[in-house]
Amino acid sequence: MAKTIGSTTWAIAEGYIPSPGTGTSRALTSHETVCILNAGNSDTEVRITVYFADREPAGPYRFPMKARRTRHIQFNDLADPEAIPRETDFASVIEADVPIVVQHTRLDSRQPALALMSTIAFPGS
Amino acid sequence: MAKTIGSTTWAIAEGYIPSPGTGTSRALTSHETVCILNAGNSDTEVRITVYFADREPAGPYRFPMKARRTRHIQFNDLADPEAIPRETDFASVIEADVPIVVQHTRLDSRQPALALMSTIAFPGS
Amino acid sequence: MAKTIGSTTWAIAEGYIPSPGTGTSRALTSHETVCILNAGNSDTEVRITVYFADREPAGPYRFPMKARRTRHIQFNDLADPEAIPRETDFASVIEADVPIVVQHTRLDSRQPALALMSTIAFPGS
Amino acid sequence: MAKTIGSTTWAIAEGYIPSPGTGTSRALTSHETVCILNAGNSDTEVRITVYFADREPAGPYRFPMKARRTRHIQFNDLADPEAIPRETDFASVIEADVPIVVQHTRLDSRQPALALMSTIAFPGS
Numbered sequence: 001m002a003k004t005i006g007s008t009t010w011a012i013a014e015g016y017i018p019s020p021g022t023g024t025s026r027a028l029t030s031h032e033t034v035c036i037l038n039a040g041n042s043d044t045e046v047r048i049t050v051y052f053a054d055r056e057p058a059g060p061y062r063f064p065m066k067a068r069r070t071r072h073i074q075f076n077d078l079a080d081p082e083a084i085p086r087e088t089d090f091a092s093v094i095e096a097d098v099p100i101v102v103q104h105t106r107l108d109s110r111q112p113a114l115a116l117m118s119t120i121a122f123p124g125s
Numbered sequence: 126m127a128k129t130i131g132s133t134t135w136a137i138a139e140g141y142i143p144s145p146g147t148g149t150s151r152a153l154t155s156h157e158t159v160c161i162l163n164a165g166n167s168d169t170e171v172r173i174t175v176y177f178a179d180r181e182p183a184g185p186y187r188f189p190m191k192a193r194r195t196r197h198i199q200f201n202d203l204a205d206p207e208a209i210p211r212e213t214d215f216a217s218v219i220e221a222d223v224p225i226v227v228q229h230t231r232l233d234s235r236q237p238a239l240a241l242m243s244t245i246a247f248p249g250s
Numbered sequence: 251m252a253k254t255i256g257s258t259t260w261a262i263a264e265g266y267i268p269s270p271g272t273g274t275s276r277a278l279t280s281h282e283t284v285c286i287l288n289a290g291n292s293d294t295e296v297r298i299t300v301y302f303a304d305r306e307p308a309g310p311y312r313f314p315m316k317a318r319r320t321r322h323i324q325f326n327d328l329a330d331p332e333a334i335p336r337e338t339d340f341a342s343v344i345e346a347d348v349p350i351v352v353q354h355t356r357l358d359s360r361q362p363a364l365a366l367m368s369t370i371a372f373p374g375s
Numbered sequence: 376m377a378k379t380i381g382s383t384t385w386a387i388a389e390g391y392i393p394s395p396g397t398g399t400s401r402a403l404t405s406h407e408t409v410c411i412l413n414a415g416n417s418d419t420e421v422r423i424t425v426y427f428a429d430r431e432p433a434g435p436y437r438f439p440m441k442a443r444r445t446r447h448i449q450f451n452d453l454a455d456p457e458a459i460p461r462e463t464d465f466a467s468v469i470e471a472d473v474p475i476v477v478q479h480t481r482l483d484s485r486q487p488a489l490a491l492m493s494t495i496a497f498p499g500s
Binding site for chain 4: 287367
């Protein structure tokens with residue numbers, strides 16, 4: 001059942017945490033998420049570097065990632081070494097020591113109806 | 126008219142079945158879908174393995190897939206060997222014995238207006 | 251200024267024309283669109299084959315495509331050799347004699363607020 | 376921390392600037408955005424060429440792009456050599472002298488609830 005699929009480096013050129021919005025729960029609050037799948041048989045560490053328009057990158061943010069598991073990490077929750085500013089353009093590079101698969105999703109609930117977007121990230125070679 | 130296009134292994138790192146929402150019909154109820162195209166001339170079997178954050182994977186879920194056909198499978202409907210829990214992060218790997226093409230779509234109708242997202246899945250080599 | 255970028259074969263595994271919806275103009279009526287860019291210096295013909303769940307494919311639908319031009323074709327408008335049924339799952343393969351780039355977009359206005367989704371199609375080799 | 380990831384040529388087959396919509400601020404006004412990440416260590420220039428259905432391409436539009444930075448450029452803001460017409464289908468090719476990563480996002484607020492879509496652009500070889 002365990003697969004080796006993916007790449008060890010991924011990029012997401014779009015990033016933006018909207019204001020909290022109209023959501024009445026964590027699931028419906030505006031958020032920007034990086035979804036990671038480690039379908040292989042080896043545990044790894046995921047490292048996220050965040051790029052901005054007008055300053056040097058932040059991070060890397062480090063997360064343990066077990067074999068045969070998925071993790072959906074919200075940029076809203078990043079805190080160490082620093083929080084990601086709200087309503088600010090950013091981009092990110094995601095790295096691991098084994099192949100992973102990365103997808104980017106945003107839920108925006110600033111207006112009375114939520115909006116969703118999602119795209120596969122760009123795999124490095 | 127029949128083409129061989131695609132890959133035999135695909136991954137979708139994002140998965141989440143929202144609560145049923147405001148939809149008044151099956152088409153407008155929140156759902157998470159994997160759309161599969163077998164454009165070639167050979168029938169095949171599609172196998173979906175579902176990955177979670179904190180337990181071993183479920184599946185594989187098995188589906189027959191005819192030549193020159195498309196199937197849009199809702200994760201909501203998966204039942205054997207087990208149902209997919211609602212409001213839970215998951216990811217999936219899709220495999221077949223012949224090249225297929227896989228796309229991921231979600232319709233979310235938790236709030237009074239629906240939201241849509243879609244992305245091509247990630248093809249393995 | 252003219253570029254050769256793209257592939258001669260593309261697939262879109264997701265296709266669905268929602269009911270017309272709440273839109274009050276053509277731009278706001280629910281539609282399923284295939285966006286094609288021919289950035290090169292040669293005119294070509296685009297051929298679209300449409301796949302279904304339970305019958306043989308329809309098409310090919312043929313469209314002339316000039317050099318250095320884009321065409322955004324609505325599946326709603328396909329008529330020859332046959333119209334695409336509404337509220338029915340389909341998929342498509344897009345071919346040309348020169349490299350093109352293909353993207354898939356849906357606007358859904360069945361509920362009082364529109365929803366959008368878009369993804370790059372899958373390029374054949 | 377600096378990575379070389381991406382391609383020097385990218386295409387986006389879908390482009391459309393909706394009417395301004397219901398947004399009450401720049402962040403909530405309908406817009407079409409190309410998000411660019413230059414994760415490498417070299418400054419570059421980004422050139423965007425815009426393709427239409429029925430006329431020769433516009434541009435290139437030129438933007439300086441520093442090393443280890445992201446830029447989110449709105450097609451709404453392009454002015455030199457000419458503005459992009461509203462409510463008109465277009466497509467674009469994005470080039471740089473070093474590898475970059477490109478993603479395409481639209482926020483549509485024509486109806487009382489905004490809609491979002493996003494996809495990775497198509498990388499040239």
